[in-house]
Amino acid sequence: MASEVAEETPKPRGGRFCTLCNARRAALKRPKTLEQICKECFYEVFEDEIHRVIVDNNLFRRGERVAIGASGGKDSTVLAYVLSELNRRHDYGLDLFLLSVDEGITGYRDDSLETVKRNEIQYGLPLKVVSYKQLYGWTMDEIVKLIGLKNNCTFCGVFRRQALDRGATLLKVDKLVTGHNADDIAETVLLNILRGDIARLSRCTFITTGEDGPIPRCKPFKYTYEKEIRNLTSASSWWRIYSPNAYRGFAREFIKDLERLRPRAILDIIKSGEDFRISTTTKMPEQGNCERCGYISSQKWCKACVLLEGLNRGLPKMGIGRSRGIDNERNKDVKETNGTKSLESKQCGSLDF
Amino acid sequence: MQLTLEFGGGLELLCESVKIHEVTVDLEAEETKLTMKQLLSWVRTNLIKERPEMFMKGDTVRPGVLVLVNDCDWELSGQLETMLEDKDVVVFISTLHGG
Ligand SMILES: [Zn+2]
Ligand SMILES: [Zn+2]
Numbered sequence: 130m131a132s133e134v135a136e137e138t139p140k141p142r143g144g145r146f147c148t149l150c151n152a153r154r155a156a157l158k159r160p161k162t163l164e165q166i167c168k169e170c171f172y173e174v175f176e177d178e179i180h181r182v183i184v185d186n187n188l189f190r191r192g193e194r195v196a197i198g199a200s201g202g203k204d205s206t207v208l209a210y211v212l213s214e215l216n217r218r219h220d221y222g223l224d225l226f227l228l229s230v231d232e233g234i235t236g237y238r239d240d241s242l243e244t245v246k247r248n249e250i251q252y253g254l255p256l257k258v259v260s261y262k263q264l265y266g267w268t269m270d271e272i273v274k275l276i277g278l279k280n281n282c283t284f285c286g287v288f289r290r291q292a293l294d295r296g297a298t299l300l301k302v303d304k305l306v307t308g309h310n311a312d313d314i315a316e317t318v319l320l321n322i323l324r325g326d327i328a329r330l331s332r333c334t335f336i337t338t339g340e341d342g343p344i345p346r347c348k349p350f351k352y353t354y355e356k357e358i359r360n361l362t363s364a365s366s367w368w369r370i371y372s373p374n375a376y377r378g379f380a381r382e383f384i385k386d387l388e389r390l391r392p393r394a395i396l397d398i399i400k401s402g403e404d405f406r407i408s409t410t411t412k413m414p415e416q417g418n419c420e421r422c423g424y425i426s427s428q429k430w431c432k433a434c435v436l437l438e439g440l441n442r443g444l445p446k447m448g449i450g451r452s453r454g455i456d457n458e459r460n461k462d463v464k465e466t467n468g469t470k471s472l473e474s475k476q477c478g479s480l481d482f
Numbered sequence: 483m484q485l486t487l488e489f490g491g492g493l494e495l496l497c498e499s500v501k502i503h504e505v506t507v508d509l510e511a512e513e514t515k516l517t518m519k520q521l522l523s524w525v526r527t528n529l530i531k532e533r534p535e536m537f538m539k540g541d542t543v544r545p546g547v548l549v550l551v552n553d554c555d556w557e558l559s560g561q562l563e564t565m566l567e568d569k570d571v572v573v574f575i576s577t578l579h580g581g
Contacts, residue, residue: 145558157555165558312577359491359548359577360555385545385577 149174160354160392175361179211179349180219186336188347191222193303198293199227199248199256201241203362204308206248208350212306213252226255228300230292232285233261233268259296261288265433267440275440287432291424297344309348312355312384315395318402319380327405328416334402342418342425354395356388483507483516483568487525491576493547496536497529505529518551519562521572537574548575 145155147167155165159174166174182188189195197212199205209227216223229245231238242258249256262268265288272284297305314334321330332338337347350358387394418424419431430438487503494501507516507524522538530537538544542562549556550573556564566572 154554155558156553158557168553355577356548359575382545389545 157360160356160388161396163392171357171360175353175357176211176214179353180215182336182349182352183215183221186347188306188337188349189221189223189304192224194224194226194301195304195306196226196228196257196293196297196300196302197254198305198307199229199245200308201229201238201244202308204310204350204355204358206244206308207358207361208306208308209248209252209254212349213254226257226300228293228296228302228305229256229258230264230289230296231258231260232289232292233270234273235270257296257300259292259299261292263299264288264292264295265437267437272440284436287436291431291433294344294346294424295422302344305344305346307346307348308350308358310350310353310355310358311395311399312381312388314348314351314402315384315398316380318398319383321402322405323380330402330405334399339425343423351399352396354388483509483566485521485566485569486571487529488571488573489575490573491548493537493574493576496532496534498531503529516566517562518549518556518560518564518566518572521566522562536576543574544576546577548577549573550575 145165147153147155147170148164149166149170153167153169156168157171158165159171195212197205197209199209212223212225215221216225227245227249229238229242231242245256245258248254260268269285269288276284293305293307317333318330321327321333334351336349336351337345339345384395384398387398417426417428419426419429419434421430421434424431424433426432428435484504484506487505489497489501489503497503505528507521509516519541522541522543526534526538536544537547543549549561550571551559551564551566552571553573
């Protein structure tokens with residue numbers, strides 16, 4: 130292998146000009162419109178689109194304290210950048226900050242916390258890191274020590290799903306935003322259809338969820354293709370700093386296959402999820418709140434509280450598998466949905482112990 | 483032909499966690515240019531050390547892998563038919579990992 134580095138930027142292959150400015154060479158093709166545009170124009174239309182989504186959906190109100198769920202990954206990094214930029218440019222009057230969760234796994238968060246700290250400086254957004262120790266009284270390392278490696282996925286799935294909400298409560302924010310993109314939502318729609326989880330299906334396409342709860346959550350990238358977020362980060366070489374994560378499952382790959390055949394497919398899937406009509410005779414799980422912590426739950430206690438109770442009582446297996454450890458009388462006839470892995474959470478396998 | 487190949491988004495894990503490879507690809511005697519198609523099979527043989535199915539599907543990259551030739555999406559340059567030249571920079575990024 131030779132080691133000489135090219136001194137000049139090589140010329141672009143393929144000679145078309147950007148359809149928007151007609152001055153620079155096109156560097157990418159937009160999946161939604163198939164327009165071939167240059168990077169400079171791409172930044173502009175990308176930011177304009179997010180602004181329009183924010184305005185059209187009334188995502189924010191002036192003066193709100195908004196936490197950006199920051200994992201150090203590409204989506205939340207781009208979200209932090211775009212929101213801070215738009216907040217300044219269009220004077221939303223938002224009090225933005227980054228919210229990161231530290232699971233307390235030795236070494237695991239080092240890289241991503243580094244990225245988030247860099248974001249704090251680059252975008253001038255204050256960073257708050259909440260730890261599992263603060264949220265649950267236990268670090269993942271302590272849990273693993275107690276239960277061994279086998280069952281930790283139950284804990285990490287359940288705890289992770291609630292961590293951002295609990296962190297946001299701790300920080301007394303008005304709203305939580307996450308970097309979930311159109312591919313994420315299309316994948317969730319498909320999986321919910323496959324699982325027949327009607328309750329989640331109707332909720333998963335909403336741009337804002339939990340408006341009746343303590344902290345509404347919204348997804349400004351609902352209509353944004355993952356590919357374009359990646360384009361944005363590759364353009365500025367941001368992606369070089371990301372720590373790799375686990376690969377996703379079959380539904381995700383299926384979506385990428387569809388996208389290749391028909392780029393609009395991702396938005397179409399979201400649309401079909403939105404248009405799903407649920408017969409009024411279908412019995413929906415009652416959406417209540419955990420009596421202990423107030424987190425959304427169809428059971429008396431939420432899954433995290435059941436697991437914590439087990440940990441604290443020295444019975445860590447409690448709540449794993451068929452959860453019958455605690456009196457869950459409410460909705461006995463409704464299939465337990467708390468125990469199934471949340472579709473919005475990252476895969477458990479991404480925690481490599 | 484000298485090329486700079488970059489792997490990101492987790493793909494570098496398939497080639498011993500090295501993100502940037504400065505490589506020399508030898509052409510067949512009668513050829514002067516290299517297509518992306520030829521480069522992909524070269525990469526598969528020479529750089530990918532494990533789980534090639536994470537990188538390729540059939541004779542092209544797996545869906546969800548973004549390919550940039552000199553900072554330009556290869557969809558604009560003809561994908562597999564893209565002609566490479568000496569000192570080109572080819573980037574492969576997986577979009578399939580978590581955000
Ligand atoms: Zn342009
Ligand atoms: Zn609870």
